[in-house]
Amino acid sequence: MAQTQYSHTFDNGLVLLxxxxxxxxxxxxxxxxxxxxxxxxxxxxxxxxxxCEMLQRGCGDRTSRQFVEDLxxxxxxxxxxxxxxHASFGGATLASNICDTLSIYGDLILRPHLPAEQLExxxxxxxxxxxxxxxxxxxxxxxxxxxRHYGQPWGRSAQGDEAGLQRTTIEDIRNQxxxxxxxxxxxxxxxxxxxxxxxLDHVSSLFAxxxxxPVPHVNESPPLGGYSHIPYDSSQTQIAIAYDSVPYRHEDxxxxxxxxxxxxxxxxxxxxTRIREELGLCYTVYASSHSLRDRGSVIAYSGTSTERAxxxxxxxxxxxxxxxxxxEEAELTRLKxxxxxxxxxxxxxxxxxxxxxxxxxxxxxxxxxxxxIGSIIDGLTCETVNxxxxxxxxxxxxxxxxxxxxxxxxxxxx
Numbered sequence: 001m002a003q004t005q006y007s008h009t010f011d012n013g014l015v016l017l018x019x020x021x022x023x024x025x026x027x028x029x030x031x032x033x034x035x036x037x038x039x040x041x042x043x044x045x046x047x048x049x050x051x052c053e054m055l056q057r058g059c060g061d062r063t064s065r066q067f068v069e070d071l072x073x074x075x076x077x078x079x080x081x082x083x084x085x086h087a088s089f090g091g092a093t094l095a096s097n098i099c100d101t102l103s104i105y106g107d108l109i110l111r112p113h114l115p116a117e118q119l120e121x122x123x124x125x126x127x128x129x130x131x132x133x134x135x136x137x138x139x140x141x142x143x144x145x146x147x148r149h150y151g152q153p154w155g156r157s158a159q160g161d162e163a164g165l166q167r168t169t170i171e172d173i174r175n176q177x178x179x180x181x182x183x184x185x186x187x188x189x190x191x192x193x194x195x196x197x198x199x200l201d202h203v204s205s206l207f208a209x210x211x212x213x214p215v216p217h218v219n220e221s222p223p224l225g226g227y228s229h230i231p232y233d234s235s236q237t238q239i240a241i242a243y244d245s246v247p248y249r250h251e252d253x254x255x256x257x258x259x260x261x262x263x264x265x266x267x268x269x270x271x272x273t274r275i276r277e278e279l280g281l282c283y284t285v286y287a288s289s290h291s292l293r294d295r296g297s298v299i300a301y302s303g304t305s306t307e308r309a310x311x312x313x314x315x316x317x318x319x320x321x322x323x324x325x326x327x328e329e330a331e332l333t334r335l336k337x338x339x340x341x342x343x344x345x346x347x348x349x350x351x352x353x354x355x356x357x358x359x360x361x362x363x364x365x366x367x368x369x370x371x372x373i374g375s376i377i378d379g380l381t382c383e384t385v386n387x388x389x390x391x392x393x394x395x396x397x398x399x400x401x402x403x404x405x406x407x408x409x410x411x412x413x414x
Contacts, residue, residue: 003020004019004020004021005017005018005019005020005357005367005369006018006019006020006196006200007361007366007367008200010183010204010207010208011208012183012184012207012208012209012210012211012212013182013183013184013185013186013212014183014184014186014187014188014207014208014210015186015187015188015361016188016189016190016199016200016203017187017188017189017190017357017358017361017367018189018190018191018194018196018199019189019190019191019353019354019357019367020192020193020194020196021191021192021193021347021350021353022193024095024192024193024350025094025095025193026092026093026094026095026192026193026350027092027093027094027095027097027098027190027191027192027193027194027350028090028091028092028093028190028191028192028349028350028351028353028354029090029091029092029098029101029102029105029188029189029190029191029354030088030089030090030187030188030189030354030355030358031088031089031090031105031109031186031187031188031189032086032087032088032186032187032188032189032358032362033086033087033088033089033109033180033181033182033186034085034086034180034182034184034185034186034215035048035051035086035087035176035177035180035181036048036082036083036084036085036086036087037049037082037083037084037153037156037157037158037160038084038085038153038154038156038218039153039176039179039180039216039218040153040156040160040164042152042219043163043164043167044160044164044167044168044172045156045157045160045161045163045164046126046130046157046158046159046160046161046164046165046168047160047164047168047172047173047176048082048087048158048176048180049082049126049129049158049159049160050122050123050126050160050165050168050173051087051173051176051177051180052080052082052087053122053125053126054112054114054115054118054119054122054173055108055109055112055114055177056080056108057112057113057114057115057118057121057122058112058113058115058118059104059107059108059111059112059113060104060106060107060108060111061107062104062107064113064115064118067104067108070104071091071101071104074093074094074097074100074101074104075093075094075097076091076092076093076097076101077091077092077093077351078090078091079091082158083158084153084154084156084292085292085293085362086362089105089108089109090351090354090355091105091351092192092350092351092354095192095193095194098190098192098194098199099198099199099202102188102190102202102203102206103202103206106206106207109181109207109210110206110207110210112177114170114173114174114177116170119169119170119173123165123168126159126160126165127162127165129159130159130160130161130162130165133157133159137232137234137236137238137303137402138238138301138303140230140238140402141230141238141239141240141301141400141401141402142240142299142301142400143157144228144230144240144400144402145240145241145242145299145398145399145400146242146299148223148224148225148226148228148398148400149223149225149242149297149398150223150292150295150297151220151221151222151223151224152219152220152221153218153219153220154220154292154295155223178213179213179216180213180216181213182210182212182213182215183207183210183211183212184212184215185215187358187361187362188203188207188358189354189355189357189358189361190354191350191351191353191354191357192350192353192354193350223398224398225396225398226398226399227398227399227400227401227409228399228400228401229400229401229402229406229407230400230401230402230403231403231404231406232402232403232404233404234306234402234403234404235305235306235404236303236304236305236306236403237303237304237305237306237309237312237401237402237403237404237405237407238301238302238303238401238402238403239301239302239303239304239309239312239313239316239399239400239401239407240299240300240301240399240400240401240402241299241300241301241316241317241320241397241398241399241400242297242298242299242300242397242398243297243298243320243394243395243396243397243398244295244296244297244396245260245289245296245297245298245392246296246392247291247292247293247294247295247296247363248291248296248359248363248364249293249294249363249364250296252388252392253289253291253296254376254377254380255380255384255385255388255389256289256296256298256388256392257289258327258332258335258380258385259323259327259385259388259389260287260288260289260298261335261338261339262323262327262331262332262335263287263300263319263320263323264285264286264287264288264300265334265335265338265339266334266338268334270319270322270323270331271285271286271287271300271302271316271319272285272286274315274319275302275312275315275316275319279311279315281302281304281308281311281312281315282302282303282304282308282312283303283304284301284302284303285300285301285302285303285312285316286300286301286302287299287300287301287320288300291363293362293363298320298394300316300320302316306403306404306405309401309403309405309407310407310408313399313401313407313409317397317409317410320394320397321393321394321395323389323394324389324390324392324393324394325389326382326385326386326389326390327382327385327386327389328382329382332380332381332382332385336377336378336380339377340374340377343370343373343374343377346370347370397409397410
């Protein structure tokens with residue numbers, strides 16, 4: 001069988017990954033730089049997000065406007081995001097344009113202007129992002145939950161806070177860039193209609209001479225857990241719950257993910273059927289798996305009215321506990337069909353695969369083929385999932401509510 005997946009680690013620690021998808025005419029890339037918000041100083045929360053905004057305001061021989069116009073001329077559909085561990089830049093374009101696109105991002109990563117005259121404009125963009133999260137009550141509750149469940153710095157908000165944004169100077173931005181933008185731990189992944197040797201040579205010409213810097217120290221604090229209520233004058237109540245699970249790299253991850261799928265994948269799932277459809281308690285309810293590199297959790301959420309909030313919380317916790325009693329064959333069969341549909345759609349998207357293989361390398365140290373994931377899903381049985389659930393029953397819930405009234409939570413909440 002012809003090789004379709006490739007990897008190369010440069011002497012400076014940068015990893016290049018690729019997956020050839022010859023049936024496509026597109027190519028997509030993901031660049032993960034180890035400059036996540038876990039590296040924000042305590043008195044400058046939001047600094048890494050601020051840096052991401054400033055990075056896009058001119059690089060190499062391009063002004064801020066030329067940077068945008070050159071990417072538009074290449075037809076690049078692009079994105080920027082920030083996680084606890086990475087600043088991520090991604091995009092998709094015609095396969096013939098991928099090397100020219102990577103050249104532009106090489107300038108962004110290695111030769112950003114970080115122009116002082118655009119600091120206030122960038123600050124206003126970051127303020128608007130912060131205000132948007134404050135106005136999204138569901139996101140506000142879930143963010144508070146993550147802070148309480150993971151502790152610092154892993155539960156932080158990427159947007160930081162107003163005080164941190166206000167005190168940030170151009171020197172802070174430039175220092176953060178110098179301290180956190182380094183090749184050791186950085187990942188570049190490309191998927192689509194590519195030629196590996198040409199891609200390797202091109203990326204080498206861009207990044208092989210990128211110098212390393214020492215890894216910044218991260219200060220951690222233990223999570224608070226337990227229950228917290230955020231008073232808010234609203235006719236709605238937001239309910240967010242978390243409990244510990246296994247991270248993506250764990251051998252039992254797909255068993256845990258299978259159980260969460262029974263809870264929340266689709267309109268036939270338990271949470272939707274029981275809490276929304278049968279009882280009519282809420283307008284939305286779901287659960288999802290969340291994974292950092294060395295820890296994971298299940299996060300559940302429901303939005304409901306003030307009057308029905310207590311009953312919604314009670315029923316949500318009951319359903320989370322009940323999954324520990326096991327799943328049924330029909331539920332697992334429906335879940336497998338949904339997961340396989342997702343895998344097939346991934347095969348049709350170069351952007352999806354570029355992101356997936358970068359994530360695989362970060363979590364696993366290797367690329368996990370779609371066929372391998374399909375085999376793992378096929379191998380799930382009620383017996384294996386139920387054995388896992390019996391040994392790892394949901395417990396020690398962290399709970400955050402946001403709304404008019406504080407709710408009563410079970411006494412065994414951590």
